[in-house]
Amino acid sequence: MxxxxxxxxxxxxxxxxxxxxxxxxxxxxxxxxxxxxxxxxxxxxxxxxxxxxxxxxxxxxxxxxxxxxxxxxxxxxxxxxxYPSSRAIAVCQNRVEEKALFDRLSIPTPEYRVVESAAALEEAARALGCPAVAKSTTEGYDGKGQAVLKTPDDAPRAWDEIGHSQLIVEAFVDFVREVSIIAVRGRDGEVRFYPMAENRHADGILRYSVAPLPDLDDSVQTTADGYIRALLDELDYVGVLALELFQTRDGRLLANEMAPRVHNSGHWTMDGAVTSQFENHLRAVQGLPLGDTRARFPTCMANVIGREPDSGEVLRQADVHLHRYGKAERPGRKLGHVNLVAQDHAELARRLDALASLLPDAPAPRFSFVT
Amino acid sequence: MxxxxxxxxxxxxxxxxxxxxxxxxxxxxxxxxxxxxxxxxxxxxxxxxxxxxxxxxxxxxxxxxxxxxxxxxxxxxxxxxxYPSSRAIAVCQNRVEEKALFDRLSIPTPEYRVVESAAALEEAARALGCPAVAKSTTEGYDGKGQAVLKTPDDAPRAWDEIGHSQLIVEAFVDFVREVSIIAVRGRDGEVRFYPMAENRHADGILRYSVAPLPDLDDSVQTTADGYIRALLDELDYVGVLALELFQTRDGRLLANEMAPRVHNSGHWTMDGAVTSQFENHLRAVQGLPLGDTRARFPTCMANVIGREPDSGEVLRQADVHLHRYGKAERPGRKLGHVNLVAQDHAELARRLDALASLLPDAPAPRFSFVT
Incomplete structure (x- = not known):
């Protein structure tokens, strides 16, 4: 095909x-x-x-x-x-429609307002409380089209900075960690869920994803599965869907945004799961049976951003899997990723420190499960 | 690069x-x-x-x-x-030179003679005892350019059938199983060995390879490692080398032939080893550090020969990994392979039976470790 x-x-x-x-x-x-x-x-x-x-x-x-x-x-x-359909893409490229869909399906989100002027933005920031996050309703990704308001007085600056005619303003969520759930739905409606990943961002760009999580209560995974299944079924979706969420101190999940495609926070599946998100997406769109989404081993994905590491030094590390994209170096650009596979999470955390020291400008990896 | x-x-x-x-x-x-x-x-x-x-x-x-x-x-x-060098390829494409190298490095082989006429072939068959196998000294692969002599009287027919001016005649080996060892050598001389595989052929074409082997004594792996290391070092070899061997009833190994490249009996490494033979070959030829050759799980590679199976039926099986080559169907042609991964060998054997039933014209899988 x-x-x-x-x-x-x-x-x-x-x-x-x-x-x-x-x-x-x-x-x-x-x-x-x-x-x-x-x-x-x-x-x-x-x-x-x-x-x-x-x-x-x-x-x-x-x-x-x-x-x-x-x-x-x-x-x-x-x-x-x-696949996925135009309906899915229409919803995902507009944060207002996306939030409305979350609301309709009773998927909790951070409290939010839609605003269409700097004055309305200021009023919303006052109502929601600061800090608050303003985001363009369209075309935002990797932290682009976003601004943080530390006080309502930041509204005029934020409005000008983003430069869109419609924004969503969200109450700041005091989250413990950012997580994501990736699932795949076949043409026949079968759904399979990957284990949730914990994601670490820096400057709005994903840096690390780890899955599966040793300290994730089964009920949290089940809740996330339920949310993404509701989205998949409502959209009669075919293929891989990613849903990013905040996990709060009391264990609740709040939906941040979704992406109607294979997702950076699912790259760990290439070396850590029985079937990668890429293969499962392709199986889905051509009507083949879906593959097993089980994780084989604790795996961490580390993005290579802006500058390339020394491939030889990276490949000298135990059980690392390099995935270069063949792109020229440029600040903030995703050039590749490295998957690190380990027998247990303690070993993963230890070896991740060594790996991170080889990646230019990589922030120190910190995960909630490392004590 | x-x-x-x-x-x-x-x-x-x-x-x-x-x-x-x-x-x-x-x-x-x-x-x-x-x-x-x-x-x-x-x-x-x-x-x-x-x-x-x-x-x-x-x-x-x-x-x-x-x-x-x-x-x-x-x-x-x-x-x-x-890489590998012209010297390696010269040795590997001529069975006489290959056998001479095995002899020089004290790697045991089946007893053999080199013959250059039908009469000499008959005499060799008489001396070695029948059945004996005659092989063209050049250009043979996948069972091509070979004939079995049941009696010395078969010599004229075998000579005509093969149609080469020089043959090697080998004593029939009463082997328990066919095995192979695959190793990779870097530009710096570092060598890594994959766990040995057991190989099952039909009509001279490889059908199944399983690795690692549950009933393989460590000393046998060590012996094979020593043989292939001697070859790699002698040829100052860079890249993946495959050595096919017979294992006899008393546990000895006799070298059959080698291939100076990635090898069909190493395809299991794509899904069953930490680093595939393909990645390790590429790491070697470009001077990168070699990857871990450890097996993660018991894995069986099943070749797809001549006719394609129903991809959907194959992919419905648990933990199978399909590798199609994009070639048109033709009798005896390798069209792809399927890697089956399992937690243990008993499960592997059970699921392999189910998989084999989906592959057109696949012989029943029989392995020495299945009791």
């Missing part, structure tokens, strides 16, 4: 690497002109003139990037099956 | 799949015109006119197929590093 992928970055490349062994071939439609994927045919189409060429090569279409025009997805849907 | 691969079949493709995450890019030189690899640039060169194009694209050269003209390898060596 020839699979079309909208976008041609590292997620597309990792999908292709997982798909060749399944017998798939890949065609990428790159509407941005900034592709880095090197496997499969890339149709570079910044002028939107080559959709026909793309469609005639592919049997089914998926994407690695959700900030695509919904009209484009709808046009493709008229000719080829697209 | 851009890696050049001579040959463009499934082994080259699996090398590329392992190499993209290391940051490598691949260029294949296909001198046969029968490529199936779909990843990376393929230079189709049946007329031997495009070697310059190939060389200017690559930093280092390796191969997935040893039946290449040694003169070609030597020519490439004048311009780029080639």
């Amino acid at each position: 020839n699979i079309g992928i909208l976008g041609a970055g590292q997620l597309g490349q990792m999908l292709a690497l997982a798909g060749y062994p399944l017998g798939n071939r890949f065609t990428f439609l790159d509407t941005t002109g900034g592709h880095s994927a090197a496997i499969g045919e890339i149709i570079s189409d910044p002028q939107n003139r080559r959709l026909g060429d793309f469609l005639e090569r592919v049997d089914v279409v998926t994407y690695e990037f959700e900030h695509l025009p919904v009209a484009l997805i709808r046009e493709i849907e008229a000719h080829r099956p697209v | 851009n890696i050049g691969i001579l040959g463009a079949g499934q082994l080259g493709q699996m090398l590329a799949l392992a190499g993209y995450p290391l940051g490598n890019r691949f260029t294949f030189l296909d001198t046969t015109g029968g490529h199936s690899a779909a990843i990376g640039e393929i230079i189709s060169d049946p007329q031997n006119r495009r070697l310059g194009d190939f060389l200017e694209r690559v930093d280092v050269v390796t191969y997935e197929f040893e039946h290449l003209p040694v003169a070609l390898i030597r020519e490439i060596e004048a311009h780029r590093p080639v």
Whole structure:
């Protein structure tokens, strides 16, 4: 089966690497002109003139990037099956619709307001209490389009800084940790859940994800499974969905945002789970049975950001698995990731310290389960 | 680093799949015109006119197929590093030189004679005792270029059938099982050994490999490690080397043949070992530290020969990992393989029976450790 992928970055490349062994071939439609994927045919189409060429090569279409025009997805849907659907992408690319869906499905979120002026932003910050976080309702990712208000007086500055006509303002959550749940739903409605990961960000960019978590109560996983299943079923979703959450001091989960695709916080599955998120996404979109989502070993994913480490030094570490994306160095850019696999979490924490010291500008890894 | 691969079949493709995450890019030189690899640039060169194009694209050269003209390898060596070297390939593509090397390094082999006529073949069969196996000294693989002599009188028929001017005749070995040892040697001389696999053939083609083996005495692994280390060091070898052996009833090992490349009996490492043979070969040829060769779990590799199974039915099995090669169906052709991973050997044997029933024309799996 020839699979079309909208976008041609590292997620597309990792999908292709997982798909060749399944017998798939890949065609990428790159509407941005900034592709880095090197496997499969890339149709570079910044002028939107080559959709026909793309469609005639592919049997089914998926994407690695959700900030695509919904009209484009709808046009493709008229000719080829697209998974996840245009409805899923429409919800995920607008924080107002996303929050409304969370509300409708009784998935708790931080308290929030939608505002459309600097004055309204100031009023919302006063009502919610500060610190508060303002986010553009569209086009935000990796911490872009966001600002923290320490006091309501920061509103004019934040409004100008973000520069969007509509923002969501959220009450600051005093969370213990950021976590995520990744699940996959097949064409037949079957759902499988990966063990939750704990995620550590720096400067708004994911740095580390660890899964499974030794100190996660089963009931928390079950709660998260229930939330993501509600989303998957409501959207009649096919493929991998990621849901980022805050875990509060009293153990509750508050949904932050979701991504309708394979997700950075699921890269640990490439070496730590029976079936990777990439393979499971591909199995789902082509109607194949889903693979086992069980974790084999405690695994930590460490992102390589901005500058490359010495590959030799990294590969000299025990049970590390390097995943480079073939991109040029640039501050803040995701260039690759390293998966570290260990027999237990104590060993994982110890070896992670050694690994982190080899990654340029990597913050010290700190996880809630390390005492 | 851009890696050049001579040959463009499934082994080259699996090398590329392992190499993209290391940051490598691949260029294949296909001198046969029968490529199936779909990843990376393929230079189709049946007329031997495009070697310059190939060389200017690559930093280092390796191969997935040893039946290449040694003169070609030597020519490439004048311009780029080639691993394993032309010396290794020269020895491996000639059974007479290979046996002589085994003899020189005191690696036991079945008793053999070199013959250059039907009459000499008959005489050798009489001296060695029948059944005996005659093999062309060059160009044999997957059981091609071989014949079994049940009596010395079969000599004229066998001679005509094989149709080579020089044969090796070997005494039939009353072996308990066929096994193989795969090892990798780095540019710095470091050597790592994979756990030995038991291999089951049908019609001269490998059908199943299992590793590690529950009933293999440590001393047998140590003996095999010693044999392959002697070969690696003697040839100043860089990369993965495979050595096929017979294990006799009294536990001795007799070397059958070696292959200077990643090997079908090492495909289990893709899902069953910490580092796959493909990644380790690439680490070796580019001077990176070698990865851990430890097995994580009992794993069985089952080849898909001639006809494709129903992918959905295969993927519905627990902990199976499908590796399709993207080749058209043809009797006797290797189309892919399936790795089956289990917690223990009893479970492996049980689930292997279920898997085998889904693979067209697969013989019933029988292993010496299953009682």
